[in-house]
Amino acid sequence: MKTRMHPGNAVVAVILIVAALLPYFVLPAAWLGLATNILVFSLLGVAWNITGGFGGMMSFGHAVLFGSGAYATAMLQLHAGINPWLAALAAMAIAAGVGTFIGALSFRYGLRGSYFALITLAFAEVFRVLASSFAMTGGGQGLSLPLATGLANMQFASRLHNYTFVLLLVVAGLVITTLVQRSRFGAYLVAIRENEAAAQALGIDTFRVKVLAMALSGAIAGAAGVAYMQTFLFVDAQIGFGTVMSFEALLGPVIGGAGTVLGPVLGAVVLHTVGELAREAIGGAPGLNLVFYGLVLLVILRFLPNGLMGLFLGQRRRPATKEQA
């Protein structure tokens, strides 16, 4: 399928490349931690975008996939002594498996829309409670990886190397997204989003496509979980499966532009940068900077309903969307 890249995409790509390179040249070390966090959230957003953006399956519990990845890699390293790189791959596979399970279960029974959103939320909660209940998952105390820097251990003594590692993962995620967008699979996914019944009538195996999307999303979200684990060397049930991570997963793509390739990253970068600047500006008043963050969110929703990418791609309204029934 031939696609001409809209100039808007190129502009955003340039902006993001410049932003990504800042830590190497200009950015003070003080911002490196934030930059790495933004990348982890971007990766999670990229994962969400596959199902939620392209597929229209809004998940409110994507943390279940993220946390599965983080916990899996931690448990494999701690309890089975497996090499961190292998553990990471296995963790991604496990997260993909969880995604497949949830997808298969939900779609088998025809869940969609808000029902699907709620069930993902429920699964995230179940995993959260399970994770804090068993000694193997660290119980209430969570899991810590012992500090052992070195490439072989996927732990990076240099903050900048850590950043580069996660950056490469994000780039890989974007490449995958682009491949999906240009593939037949991606076209099917979008068709399902726009009108599932019509897609089925056209002969598309909607169940299979949707479950595959969940699997892919799971693998990428699992990678985000691995990235988090290797950066902070700590995860607990609240972090891994809590609502904060589920919200981070969807905020980036929706603000940036769901269903676009660069949307999730753009959204995550803008959101967290604005949040941080708000915090700096407002300083010591606890809570006010988050109020500001919420207001920015509202403003973007009001004036840029297709997300920030909508600005660049010259769209005022996206054609044929699910209107309020």
Added chain:
Amino acid sequence: MLGLIIPVALNGLMTGAIYALVALGLTLIYGVLHIINFAHGSLLMLALYAVYFMHVLLGVDPYVAMPFLVLAFFALGYVLQRGIISTFSHGKESNILLVTLALSIIIDNLALYLWTSNTRSLNLPYAYEMIEVAGALLPLPRLIAFGAALVIALLLWLGMTRTRDGRAIRAIAVEKRGAELVGVNVKHVYALCFGIGTACLAAAACLLIPTFYVTPQVGYAFVLIAFTTVVLGGMGSFAGALVGGLLLGVVEALSGLFLGETLGQIGIFLVFILMLLFRPQGLFSARGVR
């Protein structure tokens, strides 16, 4: 342990009444507007602070404050829906969710800034009045809440079926365009629903405060279980929200007894997931609002 089943279940019923009250508003909002109102928990928190301050600053008892707060929060909900939620979301479902999420972030953190995170609670004299029922000691305020939940559910049902506005609401819930065509003012009705839903929260807050506490995060403790109740009972069904809430209260209490509180929370979510899979229309399947 077995001997505790009755008192635990009865107590669960009392807790469930609160869940029902919170869910009544949510089921109406979901049944008609088809939105998952993420601001529901934040609005409950706001209502709890309102009744708290009415007592601390003005000396008003929560039960006396209830009619005023119900009206005030109805107005608040109406304005929120008509003024902010509908305009800011352009009618797109995913955006509505995000608008309510943004609202909840704003409300939660404003509360944090204004009132700090210091836990506040009321020590009312009747909070320790216990009534003995079938061998169980039930707190008086909880029994009152139980009764109130029944009454409010009944009132809502009557309102839906006997009034003109109620019929309009039910019409829109089932067939929006058709209702529009026959002249129903959809915008007004949506705002009405949101207002009623928020008013229910005010009632729930007044009934809850004697036996609970308020902090800026208190909404989170109830939101997820309210959603579970709504799905269990059937989106749009008041009877469903009532029965669902009570049932969940009992399930939660009994799971806590037999599985331990931590795993007991799983009982709730299993119920939720199983309902979504096998009977998403809920116990009282209702197309629209009933």
Added chain:
Amino acid sequence: MTQNSSDLTRVSSRGISRRRLLALGGSGLGAPGLARAQPAPVRIGAVGPLTGTLTYNGTQAQAGIRIAADIINAAGGIKSLDGARLEVVYADAESRPDVGAAQIDKLAGAGVSCIVGAQSSAITLATTQAAARFGIPHVVDIGTAPQLLQRGLSNVFRFTPGSGESVTLGVENLFSLNRAAGNPVKRIAIVHEDGPFGSGMAKTLAARLPGVGLEIVETISHPTPQRDFTTIALRLREARPDLIMPTQYINEFILFARALRQQRLSIRGIYSIFGGGASNPRFAREHKEAAQHIIDTNHWYDPRKPMSQALAQRCAAIGIDVSYDVMVAFGSMQVIADALEQAGSREREAVMATLARATFSDTIMPYGPIRFEKGQNSGARVVNTQIRDGVIELIYPAEFATATPVFPMPPRV
């Protein structure tokens, strides 16, 4: 308000070169004419949960830190650095470890000489690790998890006791109180929240209590938040304990204490170790009946020391309760100031070396001599408090007590 980093590097380099100049010149050059300009302030980073679920602890600690800095500065600042004032840079961890760690980057960029924080083990694990990358000494005001000191990091200095030693002391004190009253208590029930805080505590208790002849008849865990405690109260009643030992956060503690009273449990005492509510002045004040005679083992200051009273007055003046977060944060700042004095330097390595080797002077806490051995303040100890008619009194050890213990609990009406 925080300055941006480029301003700060200019300021600190100016400060360093002047100090070197003075040092070269020796004390003879300490003439007022030369040292007329104010020395650059010493920056201390304070990281904690100012928003999110642990806000109360974070904001209380922040108040304690601010008051400490004010008092120290008013008394002349750090004398060995020519009266340099302490300037605190606050960072909000948003009750999340990843945010806390990112904030450390900011603090490092702001040129802090030392960091204090972070009111929760999960957050502190992340912040200490992040601080280690920059070589910044990190004084832990509250963070009870044993892992904090088990990672081989040399920049961690825990001012308060960890859970292990606190539980040991709590159990010993319980044993002493019990023995002094003729051993009315034999059966114990443990109620704990299932997070890192509660489960760690419960595990240690299970190991220690049998050793002093007390039998654990029931252990109940619950999540945070927990909306209703009636089931737990009923289970407890079935188990017939003499004494209940809760480890919870404040919200759950309020509901739990009320449920115990509502279900008319007859118990000889409620004895907590790091109880969330049992050392919360507001809880004591607002729930007199439910709170009466509850004993806690917690961080608490020595109320008889003049500086403690000064702190209490300052808190009253700004309308906040003197909770233990305020106290330990204040005490931590006192240690940091002392370390700066003794180090005579604001360089991170120098401060870290001093913290590791020196002994520190008195703080408001009822501690022995303060020395950090393998990161733990060996002089630290918890004490017992008891709520009496809405006021929190220190009851044990006797040398710091402001009231005699009431044990066992008299039957409740």
